[in-house]
Amino acid sequence: MKRVLILLPLACVLFISCLGGQNLSGNNMKDAFKDKFMIGAALNQSQYKGDDIHAVNIIKKHFNTIVAENCMKSEKLQPKEGHFFFDDADKFVAFGLENNMFIVGHTLIWHSQAPAWFFVDDKGFDVSREMLIERMKNHITTVVTRYKGKVHGWDVVNEAILDDGSWRRSKFYEIIGEEYIKLAFEFAHQADPDAELYYNDYSMAHEGKRNGTINMVKKLQEEGIRIDGIGMQGHMIMEFPSYEAFEQSIIAFSELGVKVMITELDLSILPSPHATAGANIADTSDYENKLNPYTKELPEDVLRNWEERYHGFFSLFLKHHDKISRVTLWGVTDGDSWKNNWPVKGRTDYPLLFDRNYQPKPLVQRIMQEAYKHQAEDLLVKGK
Numbered sequence: 001m002k003r004v005l006i007l008l009p010l011a012c013v014l015f016i017s018c019l020g021g022q023n024l025s026g027n028n029m030k031d032a033f034k035d036k037f038m039i040g041a042a043l044n045q046s047q048y049k050g051d052d053i054h055a056v057n058i059i060k061k062h063f064n065t066i067v068a069e070n071c072m073k074s075e076k077l078q079p080k081e082g083h084f085f086f087d088d089a090d091k092f093v094a095f096g097l098e099n100n101m102f103i104v105g106h107t108l109i110w111h112s113q114a115p116a117w118f119f120v121d122d123k124g125f126d127v128s129r130e131m132l133i134e135r136m137k138n139h140i141t142t143v144v145t146r147y148k149g150k151v152h153g154w155d156v157v158n159e160a161i162l163d164d165g166s167w168r169r170s171k172f173y174e175i176i177g178e179e180y181i182k183l184a185f186e187f188a189h190q191a192d193p194d195a196e197l198y199y200n201d202y203s204m205a206h207e208g209k210r211n212g213t214i215n216m217v218k219k220l221q222e223e224g225i226r227i228d229g230i231g232m233q234g235h236m237i238m239e240f241p242s243y244e245a246f247e248q249s250i251i252a253f254s255e256l257g258v259k260v261m262i263t264e265l266d267l268s269i270l271p272s273p274h275a276t277a278g279a280n281i282a283d284t285s286d287y288e289n290k291l292n293p294y295t296k297e298l299p300e301d302v303l304r305n306w307e308e309r310y311h312g313f314f315s316l317f318l319k320h321h322d323k324i325s326r327v328t329l330w331g332v333t334d335g336d337s338w339k340n341n342w343p344v345k346g347r348t349d350y351p352l353l354f355d356r357n358y359q360p361k362p363l364v365q366r367i368m369q370e371a372y373k374h375q376a377e378d379l380l381v382k383g384k
């Protein structure tokens with residue numbers, strides 16, 4: 001009864017202030033989402049080295065988890081066999097430790113951004129299965145051991161499954177077979193038994209990829225291999241995925257008994273080149289304008305639709321906060337985003353929560369209000 005008396009008025013105050021649209025800009029996302037999930041961002045070099053001071057301020061204020069956007073990829077860490085380059089990754093990890101953040105290492109085994117030497121012998125032929133396993137083991141063991149107890153979770157394998165659920169025919173798959181997945185998780189676990197280990201992939205709302213991922217994780221679990229979570233990369237566009245399909249995957253993955261993480265979140269506002277290619281466009285400059293239409297300003301209605309869609313995803317994440325352990329944006333400000341250069345180079349995109357002037361978009365306040373509303377509702381439920 002005493003607890004009810006204390007909690008109820010507090011909940012009401014929070015609830016009313018949120019519904020009243022009180023300005024929460026003084027608050028930060030990590031507090032707003034604190035009982036729900038960790039919130040974080042992928043960092044680039046100028047951020048973890050401290051050069052981009054305005055971005056650093058945003059990161060410290062709003063995020064409690066970080067992931068390396070590029071500096072922990074195998075091409076960066078081991079450009080030549082046996083020659084490890086740890087300077088950047090060390091700085092990234094130091095930044096996270098100094099700021100008490102949950103640090104995620106990305107990524108140990110990925111077909112892309114792996115150095116060419118990894119797969120070939122000195123004559124340029126594919127290495128044997130045994131040799132590739134040995135190289136995988138050496139890479140994973142060296143990297144994970146270096147950051148033992150410091151990096152809290154690893155994207156062990158990235159993007160191994162295609163949209164239809166079949167195995168990606170990567171060099172790892174071609175030379176070792178599907179067992180490379182299991183081996184990668186085993187090597188990582190041996191190097192740091194306390195680190196969380198994840199599988200991370202994009203387009204996870206596709207039924208084929210969802211089922212392929214489920215089959216793979218189930219098999220690992222049956223074989224007694226440690227896997228703690230599934231990262232659902234959130235590279236959204238305006239047309240894909242639907243909330244329903246994304247939600248189905250959140251639920252299905254969580255039913256495996258692993259953590260679900262929304263990784264690599266961004267929402268591109270730009271038209272898809274595939275859709276535009278089919279349109280009736282008279283000349284090249286017309287085509288370029290159609291592909292890159294918002295270099296100077298964003299029309300109000302376009303921005304509104306983008307914000308609604310982003311807000312909808314955060315509402316979905318809050319609804320399933322019991323399944324989701326982390327939401328990580330793939331970058332801090334629009335100016336940093338890889339989306340400015342993919343799938344078309346040199347565009348002006350607006351996929352993140354902070355603009356090119358380091359200002360939070362109005363969406364930040366909206367999603368924090370939504371989170372506080374959830375906090376207040378939780379308190380009311382607990383108080384009953």
Ligand code: G3I
Pocket residue numbers: 069070073113158233264338
């Ligand atoms: O390192 C060079 C640098 O020396 C040079 O000055 C600069 C000039 O363009 O290029 C730099 O390398 C680029 C690097 O990003 C750093 O900006 C590479 O060309 C470019 O290919 C690389 O792109 C990264 C991409 O992965 C490939 O590794 C993106 O930043 C990064 O956001 C993206 O992240 C991936 C995730 O790891 C996995 N999921 C998909 C996601 C998006 O592709």
